[in-house]
Amino acid sequence: MGLRDILTGRHQVKGPAPDRLFAITTAYITLETEHQIVPAGKAAIVFQALATSGFETTIHEMEEVVKATGGESATTVSTEDDSYGYRWMILHNPSGSPSVEDLAVGINAVAGSIETAGYGERLLCAVFAFEDRSGAAGRPAGAPVYFIYNYKRGYWYPFVPDKSGSEQRSTERELQLKAQMEGEMPIEPEIERWFPLWGIPI
Numbered sequence: 333m334g335l336r337d338i339l340t341g342r343h344q345v346k347g348p349a350p351d352r353l354f355a356i357t358t359a360y361i362t363l364e365t366e367h368q369i370v371p372a373g374k375a376a377i378v379f380q381a382l383a384t385s386g387f388e389t390t391i392h393e394m395e396e397v398v399k400a401t402g403g404e405s406a407t408t409v410s411t412e413d414d415s416y417g418y419r420w421m422i423l424h425n426p427s428g429s430p431s432v433e434d435l436a437v438g439i440n441a442v443a444g445s446i447e448t449a450g451y452g453e454r455l456l457c458a459v460f461a462f463e464d465r466s467g468a469a470g471r472p473a474g475a476p477v478y479f480i481y482n483y484k485r486g487y488w489y490p491f492v493p494d495k496s497g498s499e500q501r502s503t504e505r506e507l508q509l510k511a512q513m514e515g516e517m518p519i520e521p522e523i524e525r526w527f528p529l530w531g532i533p534i
Contacts, residue, residue, distance in 0.1 A: 373430030
């Protein structure tokens with residue numbers, strides 16, 4: 333069972349706790365200064381698309397909200413659909429100027445728009461991209477690390493794809509990050525709920 337199964341109702345979970353999203357805006361400082369994991373300047377919110385004009389109008393309005401909230405920081409937004417039928421709204425900071433705060437504000441604005449329009453149950457997760465420059469767990473410097481926020485659970489968890497590029501993950505590195513960061517942000521306590529997201533486009 334994967335994270336997408338939860339959204340489509342094949343597993344019961346408690347409601348979202350969106351205020352916890354902003355834990356990333358302080359946790360990243362510890363990640364960068366103490367663990368050499370730096371923001372990549374990219375984040376995304378993932379949701380189940382709906383083929384109705386009302387939903388598409390909401391998506392367009394969300395894009396305008398993000399452009400407005402990210403105007404001063406020059407954050408850009410794009411969307412793409414994955415092979416599972418989920419839509420990724422991707423936020424990019426300008427090259428060389430990553431801002432986790434701006435990304436979190438934009439992601440929260442999108443989630444708020446979806447919920448206000450009555451589609452809150454279609455929210456899957458938010459994903460923030462980082463680069464691991466520590467070389468820990470035998471991974472090359474600059475290897476990707478993701479922190480995923482599960483809207484249905486109100487918890488974060490690390491996701492570390494294996495360096496080989498195949499659908500394998502570095503559980504060792506993920507557990508290291510849990511130990512290092514669980515005092516900084518609400519980490520999902522049930523490790524079996526650390527669902528992988530393959531093919532992340534950020």
